[in-house]
Amino acid sequence: xxxxxxxxxxxxxxxxxxxxxxxxxxxxxxxxxxxxxxxxxxxxxxxxxxxxxxxxxxxxxxxxxxxxxxxxxxxxxxxxxxxxxxxxxxxxxxxxxxxxxxxxxxxxxxxxxxxxxxxxxxx
Amino acid sequence: xxxxxxxxxxxxxxxxxxxxxxxxxxxxxxxxxxxxxxxxxxxxxxxxxxxxxxxxxxxxxxxxxxxxxxxxxxxxxxxxxxxxxxxxxxxxxxxxxxxxxxxxxxxxxxxxxxxxxxxxxxxxxxxxxxxxxxxxxxxxxxxxxxxxxxxxxxxxxxxxxxxxxxxxxxxxxxxxxxxxxxxxxxxxxxxxxxxxxxxxxxxxxxxxxxxxxxxxxxxxxxxxxxxxxxxxxxxxxxxxxxxxxxxxxxxxxxxxxxxxxxxxxxxxxxxxxxxxxxxxxxxxxxxxxxxxxxxxxxxxxxxxxxxxxxxxxxxxxxxxxxxxxxxxxxxxxxxxxxxxxxxxxxxxxxxxxxxxxxxxxxxxxxxxxxxxxxxxxxxxxxxxxxxxxxxxxxxxxxxxxxxxxxxxxxxxxxxxxxxxxxxxxxxxxxxxxxxxxxxxxxxxxxxxxxxxxxxxxxxxxxxxxxxxxxxxxxxxxxxxxxxxxxxxxxxxxxxxxxxxxxxxxxxxxxxxxxxxxxxxxxxxxxxxxxxxxxxxxxxxxxxxxxxxxxxxxxxxxxxxxxxxxxxxxxxxxxxxxxxxxxxxxxxxxxxxxxxxxxxxxxxxxxxxxxxxxxxxxxxxxxxxxxxxxxxxxxx
Amino acid sequence: xxxxxxxxxxxxxxxxxxxxxxxxxxxxxxxxxxxxxxxxxxxxxxxxxxxxxxxxxxxxxxxxxxxxxxxxxxxxxxxxxxxxxxxxxxxxxxxxxxxxxxxxxxxxxxxxxxxxxxxxxxxxxxxxxxxxxxxxxxxxxxxxxxxxxxxxxxxxxxxxxxxxxxxxxxxxxx
Numbered sequence: 032x033x034x035x036x037x038x039x040x041x042x043x044x045x046x047x048x049x050x051x052x053x054x055x056x057x058x059x060x061x062x063x064x065x066x067x068x069x070x071x072x073x074x075x076x077x078x079x080x081x082x083x084x085x086x087x088x089x090x091x092x093x094x095x096x097x098x099x100x101x102x103x104x105x106x107x108x109x110x111x112x113x114x115x116x117x118x119x120x121x122x123x124x125x126x127x128x129x130x131x132x133x134x135x136x137x138x139x140x141x142x143x144x145x146x147x148x149x150x151x152x153x154x
Numbered sequence: 155x156x157x158x159x160x161x162x163x164x165x166x167x168x169x170x171x172x173x174x175x176x177x178x179x180x181x182x183x184x185x186x187x188x189x190x191x192x193x194x195x196x197x198x199x200x201x202x203x204x205x206x207x208x209x210x211x212x213x214x215x216x217x218x219x220x221x222x223x224x225x226x227x228x229x230x231x232x233x234x235x236x237x238x239x240x241x242x243x244x245x246x247x248x249x250x251x252x253x254x255x256x257x258x259x260x261x262x263x264x265x266x267x268x269x270x271x272x273x274x275x276x277x278x279x280x281x282x283x284x285x286x287x288x289x290x291x292x293x294x295x296x297x298x299x300x301x302x303x304x305x306x307x308x309x310x311x312x313x314x315x316x317x318x319x320x321x322x323x324x325x326x327x328x329x330x331x332x333x334x335x336x337x338x339x340x341x342x343x344x345x346x347x348x349x350x351x352x353x354x355x356x357x358x359x360x361x362x363x364x365x366x367x368x369x370x371x372x373x374x375x376x377x378x379x380x381x382x383x384x385x386x387x388x389x390x391x392x393x394x395x396x397x398x399x400x401x402x403x404x405x406x407x408x409x410x411x412x413x414x415x416x417x418x419x420x421x422x423x424x425x426x427x428x429x430x431x432x433x434x435x436x437x438x439x440x441x442x443x444x445x446x447x448x449x450x451x452x453x454x455x456x457x458x459x460x461x462x463x464x465x466x467x468x469x470x471x472x473x474x475x476x477x478x479x480x481x482x483x484x485x486x487x488x489x490x491x492x493x494x495x496x497x498x499x500x501x502x503x504x505x506x507x508x509x510x511x512x513x514x515x516x517x518x519x520x521x522x523x524x525x526x527x528x529x530x531x532x533x534x535x536x537x538x539x540x541x542x543x544x545x546x547x548x549x550x551x552x553x554x555x556x557x558x559x560x561x562x563x564x565x566x567x568x569x570x571x572x573x574x575x576x577x578x579x580x581x582x583x584x585x586x587x588x589x590x591x592x593x594x595x596x597x598x599x600x601x602x603x604x605x606x607x608x609x610x611x612x613x614x615x616x617x618x619x620x621x622x623x624x625x626x627x628x629x630x631x632x633x634x635x636x637x638x639x640x641x642x643x644x645x646x647x648x649x650x651x652x653x654x655x656x657x658x659x660x661x662x663x664x665x666x667x668x669x670x671x672x673x674x675x676x677x678x679x680x681x682x683x684x685x686x687x688x689x690x691x692x693x694x695x696x697x698x699x700x701x702x703x704x705x706x707x708x709x710x711x712x713x714x715x716x717x718x719x720x721x722x723x724x725x726x727x728x729x730x731x732x733x734x735x736x737x738x739x740x741x742x743x744x745x746x747x748x749x750x751x752x753x754x755x756x757x758x759x760x761x762x763x764x765x766x767x768x769x770x771x772x773x774x775x776x777x778x779x780x781x782x783x784x785x786x787x788x789x
Numbered sequence: 790x791x792x793x794x795x796x797x798x799x800x801x802x803x804x805x806x807x808x809x810x811x812x813x814x815x816x817x818x819x820x821x822x823x824x825x826x827x828x829x830x831x832x833x834x835x836x837x838x839x840x841x842x843x844x845x846x847x848x849x850x851x852x853x854x855x856x857x858x859x860x861x862x863x864x865x866x867x868x869x870x871x872x873x874x875x876x877x878x879x880x881x882x883x884x885x886x887x888x889x890x891x892x893x894x895x896x897x898x899x900x901x902x903x904x905x906x907x908x909x910x911x912x913x914x915x916x917x918x919x920x921x922x923x924x925x926x927x928x929x930x931x932x933x934x935x936x937x938x939x940x941x942x943x944x945x946x947x948x949x950x951x952x953x954x955x956x957x958x959x960x961x962x963x
Contacts, residue, residue, distance in 0.1 A: 057658075064659045068392075071538045073817065073923040077397050079540070082390040084722065086888065087923055089742075090914050096661075115921035117820040122540025124525075129533050133525050133543070137550035140514045148507070151494050432795060439799075452809045466810045474803055481799055485792035524802075527809045536817055 055100060063099045066108055067092055069122045079122065157222050157303040160210030164297055167203035167258070170196045171289035178283020186275060193282045197265040200289060201258035208255055211302055212242050221309040224248060224302045230313035232689040232717065233321075240326035241316045246449065246465070247302035249329055253445075254292050256330070257337040260365070261285045264341055269361045277358060280348035281341075288340055291472050299465045315689070318716040318723050324383040332376030332403060336441040338369020339406060342413060343438035346431045347480055350487040359420035359430060364777065366413050366434075371773040373407045378766035386726050391659070391737045391754045393762060396544040401523045402444030408516040409437040412509040419505050423567065426506065428488050433509070435484060439477040440516070445469055452527065499571030504562040511555040518547050549603075556610040556647065559640060560585075560617035581620070585613035600655040607651030614644030631779055638772030646765025652758040660753045663744060669700075673755040675736055676700040680708075682740075682749065690716040692725075695749070697738050699729055711740045735759040819921055819940040826852070826935045827919035834886055834908040835895050844907075845935060849961050850881045851954075852929040853905070854917060856889040857897045859925040865944035866901050872950070873904035880958060881906040887925055888914045930954055932961050 055063060064081070070091065072083040080088040080095075091112070098108050112120050124130045132139075174196040177189055184192075211224075215238045220226040228241045228248070243252040261282065270278045296302070320326065342362040349358035380400070385393045394400065413433040420430045446452075450466025496503045522539045529535045564578040589609030593599060618640030621633035660672050669678035680696040692714040699707050709727025716723065727738040734757045741750030821827075830841045845852070853869065855862040873882055884905035886894045891910060898908075911917055920929070930939040939957050941949065 060660055061658075064661070069540070069542050071540065077395075079395075082388060082392065082395075090888075090918060092661075094915075094918060114820060115919060116923065117536065117818060117921070119536040119538050119817055122538050123542035124537045124539055129529055129535055130525075130537065133521065133539065134547075136521050137514075137518055137547045140517060141550060144510050144514060148510070151496075435795075446806065450810060452806070463810055470803070470806055470810060473806075477799055478796070478803070481796045485796060488792060524805065528805060530815055531805065531808055531812060534815065534818075536815060 055096075059099050062105060063096060066095055066099070066105055069109075070095070070112060071120050071122055073116060073120060156210050156213050157219070157305065160207045160214075161301075161303045163203045163207040163210065164293060164301075164303075167200045167207070167254075168290065168293045168297065170200035170203060171258075171286050171293055174200060174286030175283050175290055176286075178279050178286065186279075189279055190275060193279055193286075194265045196286070197258070197261045197282055200286075201255070201262045204251070204255045204258050208242065208251055211248060211251065212239060215239065215241055218313070220311070220313050221305050221307070222302075223304045223306045226306060226310050226313045228313070228316050230315040230689075233313075233316055234688055236323075237316055237321050237326065240320065243329050243333075244316050244320050247296070247300040249333070250292070250296050250300050251302055252330060253333045253337055254289070254296060256334045257285070257292065257340055258289055260334075260338050260341050260369075261289065264344075264365065267361070269364065271357060273354070274352075274357055274361075276352045277345070277348050277361075280351050281344040284344040284347050285340060288344070288476065291475065295465075295468050295472070299468050315716070318690070318714070319387065321716075322383065322387055324379055325387065328376060328379045328383060331372050331379060335369045335371070335373030335376050335410075336403075336406065336444065338365060338372060339410060339434075339438040339441050341365035341369070342417075342434040343476075343480070346434035347483060350431065350483050353487075353489065356424070359417045359427070362430075362434060363414060363417040363421060366410055366417060366437075367773050367776055370407070370410045370414055371770055371777075373403065373410060374766050374770055374773070377403050377407060378763050382763050385759075386728060388724075390724075391726065391739065391752065391756070393759070396522075396541045398523050399444075399448050401519050401544075402440075402447045405516045405519050406437055406440040406444060408512050408519070409433060409440055412512040412516075413437050415505050415512075416509050419502055423502060425494065425502060428484075429506070429509070431484060431488065433513070435477065435480045436513075439473065439480075442469065442473045442476065446473060447523075497568060497570060499561070499565060499574045500569045501562060501565040501567050504558050504565050508555055508558050508562065511551040511558070515548060515551040515555070518551065519544065522547065553606065553610065556614055556643075559643070560613045563617040563620050563640070578617075581616055582613065585609055585616060588612045597652075597656065604651060604655040607647060607655075611644050611648035611651060614647060615641055618644055631775070635772040635776035635780065638775065639769045642765045642768030642770075642772065644765075645761050645768060649758045649761025649765060653756050653762065657754065657756040657759070659755075661741070662751055662753065663748055664751050665746070665748045670751070670753060672753045674701060675706075675755055677736075677738060677751070677753050679749070679751065682747075685712070687714070690714045690723075693740065693743075695727070695738070695740050695751075697727060697751075699736055707736075709736075709738050711738045713740045730760060732760050732764070733758060816942045817923070819937070821921055821929075821937050822940065824937060826929070826931055826937055827916070829909075829911075829916040829919065831885070831909040831911055831916060834884075834910045835891055840907060840909050842935065845883060845931070847933050848881055849930075849932050849958060850883055850906075852883045852885060852920075852931060854885045854887050854920065854922050854925050854927045856887045856925050857893045858889065859887075861924075861944045862926045865926050865946070866904070868944075868946050868950070869904035870902040873906075878955075878958075884908040885916065885920075886910045887917045887922065888912060928954075930957055930961075 067081040068079050070080045072078045072080045072085055072088045072091075074085050074087050075083045078088075080091050095108055098111065103111075109121060113125075118125060124133060126134050174193055177184070177193050177196065214222050215225055215229055216235070218225070218229065218231050224245065224247050225241075228244050229238055233241065241248070243249040264278070264285070265282055342365055345358045345362040345365075377400075380403070381393050384395065385391060413430065416426050416430040416433055419426045446466060446469040449469060450463065452466065496506070522543055525539055526537055529537055560581075561574065561578055564574050586609050589605060589612050592612075593605040593608045599605075618637050621637045622630060625633050658673050660670065662670050664670055664677075664679040666679060666681055669676050671677075676699065678698045678700065680698055682693055682695045685692045685694045692712045694710050694712050697709050697711065698705055699709065707729040709729050711727035712725035714723045714725060724739050729736040734755065737752075737754035737756065739752040741752055743749055826842050826845065828842045830839050832838070833840055855865075869882060872878065872880070882905050884907070886908055889910070889912065894908075894910070898905075909916075920927075924942070926944055928941040928945055929937050930941075931937050938961065939954060941953060945954070
């Protein structure tokens with residue numbers, strides 16, 4: 032047990048200092064990275080724009096970079112993309128009538144499991 | 155000439171598979187021992203023919219015989235020899251051939267296995283016969299839709315070359331390992347069906363468990379290797395993308411894991427027989443579904459290297475035949491089991507509960523993967539379901555799963571719940587304490603989820619160690635596989651939690667001599683040079699990494715342009731130890747010796763692959779160290 | 790009955806997979822349909838004069854996004870020229886030259902003919918992003934108020950023009 036705790040003590044974790052070199056602060060960089068991983072590259076086969084080297088992906092990365100630099104937040108950037116490219120561009124499906132089942136399925140499955148376990152007599 | 159011999163060998167294998175299937179049916183009145191001898195022979199002939207066919211293809215690859223279409227498309231004279239061999243399974247046709255070989259190979263190991271008792275002869279014959287039918291359909295599939303020996307005329311002077319993504323040691327061995335896992339699930343599938351046909355035989359579970367562990371090992375290894383490859387080769391430093399192809403391998407893995415546990419109960423206690431049977435059917439069906447998704451191009455993905463509606467249709471028909479047929483047989487023949495009377499927190503219940511959670515995880519992955527298809531057909535709506543969805547919903551089954559995995563270590567067969575809670579409470583409190591201290595005091599507090607993840611990782615690791623601490627030396631080896639598998643799981647959870655909570659990623663521009671600080675590490679771009687490889691040219695950067703002004707390493711990330719294909723490939727520069735990964739990928743040339751760079755600091759990332767490695771060790775101990783033990787115990 | 794549940798689930802899945810195999814992949818629907826064209830201010834190709842979105846109002850028109858590096862545009866080009874010469878139809882085609890070089894674009898038009906009544910150049914691709922363009926060629930049908938009525942993805946030809954676009958033009962003119 033001690034060993035596991037020790038391992039953590041040895042790990043160097045620090046808050047990232049703001050760097051003069053970059054245009055984005057650490058928080059903005061985190062926001063930017065988070066967004067580009069959740070935006071689908073439309074001309075690629077199932078890649079986010081973070082992973083893709085396609086021209087469109089580069090353009091969109093650049094656009095998002097600038098918007099984050101200007102201080103826009105995640106929701107604003109995402110709705111900017113959604114207004115132009117539709118739901119398909121976001122890897123996080125929005126919660127609406129046609130995706131109720133998708134989003135509620137984990138809860139639905141949990142309820143089904145409980146019902147089944149009751150029926151076969153575990154409870 | 156050689157390709158024609160390969161073709162002939164495929165037809166030999168087809169005939170052998172057909173006979174293997176027919177002999178198992180009770181069409182002819184043949185003596186049972188003769189039937190057994192014949193079916194073993196044909197299993198062996200089938201396997202040898204396919205093996206020799208692969209050798210023929212390999213021979214043609216090594217001799218650059220571009221009159222064979224498959225070779226013209228996937229090789230050229232400049233390809234290094236090891237990759238000419240790996241190119242055998244570098245595209246659709248050849249990888250099916252490999253798949254087929256592994257299937258027939260597993261068939262041979264079953265045919266010549268000594269695990270079967272005398273009263274299980276029919277179980278063996280039926281399962282081999284079913285495997286014969288599976289082989290038969292896949293050989294037909296190869297011959298009709300995906301013949302690797304097809305010739306072209308006129309013969310091109312030069313081949314097109316292997317997909318550069320595949321020119322990498324890890325990815326060269328990744329498909330054989332993953333396929334061995336996929337097709338290995340055909341064995342428990344065949345055994346489960348055979349057990350439905352031979353109602354008096356009860357030992358299928360024990361036999362099926364060995365082969366399930368077998369293919370589980372390969373699946374674990376294959377998935378981990380694929381994730382590792384994606385990490386350093388796709389150039390962006392992610393390790394899991396929830397890509398349909400990854401999901402296609404994750405689903406059978408989850409169900410196979412459930413199957414291993416369910417078979418323990420069926421073997422030892424005679425319970426959950428129909429659950430185990432159903433799981434065996436589902437596990438193999440998911441392997442087939444995976445093949446369908448990858449090969450048909452229904453879900454477009456980075457990994458789909460080949461797609462064709464005709465092939466998709468053929469695989470779909472196979473799914474209909476095997477899954478549909480098996481479920482029918484299950485509905486007709488499965489004995490009605492006596493109503494269960496389980497103690498809520500007995501070992502039986504906990505195993506059942508965990509299997510249900512594993513299956514629901516697989517179910518959620520399936521819903522997420524197929525939902526865009528459904529919506530497009532039903533509603534003409536296009537949506538994407540990706541990492542944000544999966545990372546969220548997978549928590550619903552996984553958090554209770556990890557809690558119960560730990561609890562199960564305190565449980566006894568038919569044990570009482572109150573005792574269990576008493577016994578586990580001390581360890582539970584300890585885990586919570588450690589998790590809280592680590593996440594609040596030692597690390598900086600991130601999110602509640604990070605804290606929960608840390609607590610569960612600690613809980614899983616400690617409870618995984620318990621069987622080793624408590625047991626006497628004699629039963630130490632017996633408990634080792636389970637302990638290792640669970641410790642591995644805990645370590646993986648720890649790695650995932652820490653990496654995703656405390657990792658830092660930076661995209662930035664760097665000029666020569668400039669540096670950039672990520673976390674407490676300083677990345678300094680020294681220079682960028684040109685390099686020429688055997689079949690590509692590359693830009694190679696030299697990046698020095700400093701920690702507290704001490705140089706800790708130099709990495710050389712590359713950007714390669716292969717002669718045959720235009721898009722450039724990234725080779726990341728990685729400086730890693732067990733505690734952290736420092737990752738540098740070269741971006742774009744912005745002119746004036748300024749480049750965009752992708753920099754990452756990922757703490758404990760290695761644990762994500764160390765965990766599966768330890769799980770595999772556990773499985774290996776079970777297969778190779780315990781076998782002699784149990785055999786001596788029997789005699 | 791309970792035993793049949795797995796079969797029922799399987800059948801549902803099977804039908805889904807079978808249908809998805811035969812129904813061709815749908816084009817990405819554009820969320821801009823029914824909305825005003827995005828605002829922009831771009832240079833005319835090879836000239837210093839700027840054109841804004843307001844200059845496009847007043848006519849039912851096609852907006853075609855193209856580039857010389859785009860293979861689909863080469864396939865489509867002859868049909869565009871043919872369309873521009875069609876006196877009965879008489880529909881202006883406005884070109885947006887996307888992420889391209891002016892000299893290459895001008896040469897291409899001299900060699901292949903110029904079907905466009907106006908050509909705007911979008912070298913950085915910002916306006917294309919506002920139009921939700923992801924792969925050239927893409928063609929938008931707008932009415933005289935600047936409302937987008939239809940988006941065609943990929944090369945246009947006689948067949949898909951007469952099937953998808955022409956009826957909409959006719960309806961708009963009524």
